[in-house]
Amino acid sequence: MAVTADQEKAVLDKVPTGLLIGGEWRASSSGATFDVEDPATGRTLLTLADGSPEDGMAALDAAVAAQASWARTAPRERGEILRRAFDLVTARADEFALLMTLEMGKPLAEARGEVTYGAEFLRWFSEEAVRATGRYSMAPDGKSRLLVSKKPVGPCLLITPWNFPLAMATRKVAPAIAAGCTMVLKPANLTPLTSSLFATVLQEAGLPAGVLNIVNTTTAGDVTGPLIDDPRLRKLSFTGSTPVGRTLLAAASKNVLRTSMELGGNAPFLVFEDADLDAAVQGAMLAKLRNMGEACTAANRFIVHESVADRFASALAERMQGMTTARGTEDESKLGPLIDRKSRDKVHELVTAAVGDGATTVTGGAPVTGDGYFYEATVLTNVPRSARIMQEEIFGPVAPIITFSTEDEAVELANDTEYGLVAYVFTRDLNRGLRLGERLDTGMMGLNAGVVSNAAAPFGGVKQSGLGREGGAEGIEEYLYTQYVGIADPYAS
16 A cells, blocks of 8 residues: 555654754754755655754764763663664664655665664674673783783764665664764765664663764765864774775874775676576566665676576566556555666666667666656666776666676676675586685675675675675674783782
């Protein structure tokens, strides 16, 4: 059943429109505001406070003030707060899903999936909070004792993207809470509403004032720049584009900040001659069209063995043609809008350039007329290796296909990129699958699977795709540092 206007208003009414600083929701110090738009209609959803540099500094002040007492909080207590938050988010799944659909555009079914995925970080790190252990041992020469412990790094700046409004927040906030760190969260100004609603859940779950502070702003550099320059900040975690990540890394070097960078991707999707083509096509639909292709993990380059390329392209195009574009709240919606006009224009520019270079459009290939920023699900074949669409992150529902003849050629094509986030491999040969795991320059690989994201697994890439890992046992380590204390021999006279 399609969502009603009253249901939309009910969830929007629950979203705070101010900045969260020191436990209080307040207006911007400058009085400035900005509108959050529904990308399916262009209509304004809510008007939020537009944070200033002064607001950013006030948020950091609050985080610094809360750090010492929060770090002393028992790990079990921190874990219980996260567990309560998991229960609350799960209980309010329909609200979070609808809110994400309104501000980001994804169909409700996908939004519900993100609630499940995003909430899992709260549960996972509620369990990891009590497992940040150290060790006590005798030195090899027997003359001293070695005490090694893990301590929270301190106040963190967390910068999240617009494409997964809940999961990107929980993936950073949950391990910071578990580790005993305070935070300033700067959500993307295109989709800030979910983070604000999530913050109210954390308050309800018992998170003390000042541990999480939220500054929404349309002038990100002006607000975050002074925080990164401030020696009291000890950690920067960013998810977004590689060019912005490089700029932030350069700024972070001044104070040698601990950094986590989850940056761009150019994921290869390899289909070998022995692959189960039905499974490969299903995997391709998941890897390509999740979030309308607006994901760093989205399959960007389809590298298909020449013997099965025509059958794969035909089957994929047939599935793509069934992807109905509509506002995510509508029953028939299988493919929502792209986030804004600029993003849709870039996707079409890449498609047009590829066709101009000789690619063939099997299906799609154009913006959808009418309201919103919709783009047709598209399959391209005969794509030249040199085409821009093979080099740049598409961030849209477009599948360009090139062919290969040998495994070595497939590996060479897959690794021919500055990025290294994730790869997808479809083959019935387990030895080949394991071999490709060793040969592909990526931080993650899906073997006969079109989705790899899991709260229990370390998410991250190599090369220009970033630094550090989020999720898994590794996720909390990004918010801890190791301290060693050398103890004199207790038997010495």
